[in-house]
Amino acid sequence: MYVTLTILFLILLLLFVFYGWGLIIRRSGQRDDESGEKCSLCRQRFPLESLVEREIGDYKLLHFCTGCIDELSRDAKNLPTHNYQ
Ligand SMILES: [Zn+2]
Secondary structure, three states: OHHHHHHHHHHHHHHHHHHHHHHHHHHHHHHHHHOOEEOOOOOOEEOHHHOEEEEEOOOEEEEEOHHHHHHHHHHHHOOOOOOOO
């Protein structure tokens, strides 16, 4: 009788350990997904410190990745009306 109870207890304990482990893994995965910010142009997620931040109006905050800024810069230099060095 005690052996059966002990085995049941051990199985329950193992289940709880695996359940808790799964929760921890899921939570840390979510944290990775939510870290950083999406680029406002290409919608890819980057760490916040690698993005340029601009406030538009009173409330809207836009982030731009360096790839998109390079592309914008290239496009701006190709404009027929540009007159900067
Ligand atoms: Zn981008």
